[in-house]
Amino acid sequence: MRDTEETGLDFPREWIEFPDPDDSDTIVRADLTWLLSRWTCIFGQGCPGIDAENPDDGCCVHGAFFTEADDEERVRKAAAKLTPETWQNYRADYADVVVDDTLADDDGVEQPARKTATVDGACVFHNRPGFSGGMGCALHAQALRDGVHPLKYKPEVCWQVPVKRDYSTVERADGSVAEITWIGEFDRRAWGAGGHDFDWWCASAPSAHVGAQPVYRSYEAELIELIGKGAYAKLAELCAERERIGQLAVHPATRKALPLTVAPRPSS
Template identity: 65%
Template structure:
């Protein structure tokens, strides 16, 4: 969409060794972590809310294609969470076996491998409560977590609570013969979805509409980043982010810069 910034812009990175694991190097995208991105789902598009990845379906946000499970532990955790849902809190209430389907997912070598994901029903994830449902619009699992007083990541598929933070792993072979494990933390932009990401009618991380949060990502996503990196590594990351904030960014996120220049309204709370 015309309000989005391009994908190829200057980024600033920082890297440090994990205090709890000296064999692991954390490489973090300061341009993303210091951005003012924030989820704007739940507010009408005319009021600066999420337009959705499919034109004409703003109330469905990014829940149209279902979510791939990362592993068996992820599946078992959601299975337990589903037991807490009722027809009053989950619009498409059904047995667990009807919520999970077989699919394929491309691995790091570009090969398709068997994978499991949440079912898609009538054009959106089976756990997505549609607009007008008395129990509330949005993810039934997320809403149940709020009712139970726990963080939504305790009930939602891993990919759902991580987005739009992207974590990758790789091994780097160095000239002195050492192999170094690298954990990469960056933005889950359109390109991160693969070729299909360019077909979205809108994507939040590139849009100034979603870059008006009160806090930078490294603060607003503190709980998620601790889960992804561990407490010690997150603590070090926060220190470095705070230092860069004080010194001033070399390469700020262009969507955040554009949002600040036009004084867009602050986003609603995350769903």
């Protein structure tokens, strides 16, 4: 099993902000420390999982909450493509795939919510080791078979994490108002109080900061989906320039994992 060491949650971070090229009323604020980190998903490659007793289930142990009706509808259509040969927990009736639950809103008030069902302690779409159709998310595998990006089939939370998108509004001194889109790290706190109960979380773990590319490159498709093509192009330009110059605040998990390859400094 891989080392389950994690770095702390509080450390210096670099942020960049820029006007959204496609929306003059929106400002994008992005965490360069996270986007230039070498985090990568290591599911099936030594991931110890968020539940130590079920390491093969990765972060799929609780099922996935849907963000909205369109999110669920997309998953419903994707699930219809699955068969008993590709989905270990095959359900012919979609009603057996989802359950009603509650989820706390920004004020901590529980609100009705929908989520994927769980089977034996993991998401209904999770194929277990030894299944002839392959281990892992059945929706993810189906997307690859169909030649599309997995974000087209999976619940939003599953393809966004561990990138976190937030929104806020700021009123400037001159009375003008700007909408802020925040792009940052989905750390333990982003899950709410329950995030601190995980036995392990990848965003803070050096064992998961071994990607061949920084997050802003490896997560290009997801970031485009989150902020749009124009904003992503500008973000990538700024990230590349910061990468060239050298970072002031390298993610500590990346620094620990790749001490010889990160944070190049400009020559004097």
